[in-house]
Amino acid sequence: MRARVVVFPIKGRNWCFARTIGESVSDSQSASNIPSTFKQLWQKISSSSSSTETAAANAQLMNRAWAALEKAPSGSLKSKIHGLGLRLLSRVKPSEIFLKSIPKEVTNVEVVYPSSLNARLVRRRLRHIALRGTVIHKKFFYGSVTLLPITTAFTVLPLPNIPFFWILFRTYSHWTALKGSEKLLQLVSDSSENQDSSLAVVDGPQTVSGSHSSVGHPWVLQPSKELEQLLRSEDANVGLSPSTISEICKTFDLHKIDVLKYQKSL
Template sequence: MNRAWAGLEKAPDGSFKNKLYGLGLRLLSRVKPSEIFLKSISKEVTKVEVIYPSSLNARLVRRRLRHIAVRGFVIHKRYFYGSVSLLPITSAFAVLPLPNIPFFWILFRTYSHWRALKGSERLLRLLSDCSGKRNSSVVAENGSKSSHDSSENGTHNSLGPPWVLQPSKELENLLQHGDAHDGVNKCIVSNICKTFDLNTMDVLKYRDSM
């Protein structure tokens, strides 16, 4: 599939394959950033580090992260089974003398929802320690760590806390330049992305989807 997509990308301007490639880009641009985020959480991920404005409460940040994981699990599980049910229907278009675009799109969305579903499960597992321990670490502005462990013996997990919450005064200062009416504008988003090495387009798309 990747090879076929690369072939469409290299197609001459104005050709059918080039138009098909443009259609694919427009469809991909509609994928929500939250899905891209969840897809990036593989089973190899063992720790989540969150940088947030220093004015926010760490418990609120952790609760928001859990909400993203739970909501992602519910949504992508539903869409995964929905996409799977559409595969037999779209495969019937193979009899037509044209590329079976609906089938390949549904196939891609099925795989994408499956990865986002697995990412949600992994994130939930990190946030909710199934062994009965709940470890977290909050990094203070001076770099010192404050760890919390509610295990029975009060000892820390040898693997370290599954998530690290790091308040950032720098991020707080960047956000304070926003207008009360316009919120976080494109210029501020761009500065934040440069500072924390983020994809500006993904962040802007996530901001606009809220």
């Protein structure tokens, strides 16, 4: 399985790292298993053990249940909870969203970047965000697991245990980002000492083709003249304009909301 990652400066020293949009088969199949009520969700969670791996798996269930809240009638309790959730999710760092998009099934990664950037610098920045993710998300994952027993005390209230569900979701989110970090670091660091002297840089069209896989590396650096032209008229210190970001997202099939977060992050 190949992951296509787009990398480009978005504001000052802030770089955007985003994977192209692609719905997996497992995501489509899991939609049919979404609990329709909080009671059903709680029954599935409480019926399982409290191990770390089970907590992460159950949090994935909560992640899928989010789709049910989106369809709730306006003004209802579910709709208000959905609004609260949106405000909380808006604070999630864009690097976490990116790392969560790298599943364990990925065997190689294609890195698309502006042709004016140095290939080694692009790969170094990609390795840095992966290495940093392994440290940060491991720390917050265990911190979230520690908070889970505390939030269960709120189950005595007659309202949905929002703190518990949120911490459960964050546990799964950090766990997924941690696994994505480890996978990405493994791919871009494979035999790094031998490959630094001959980087796998591929010139040509942006469409992934079978010829690219013949390079033999778990990663391929793809300089893009099209991306370079989109960035050329912008001031990197001021940041990209909304119109340019929209055009990049449209051209390379990226989530605009996730890309905009990089512009606001430090």
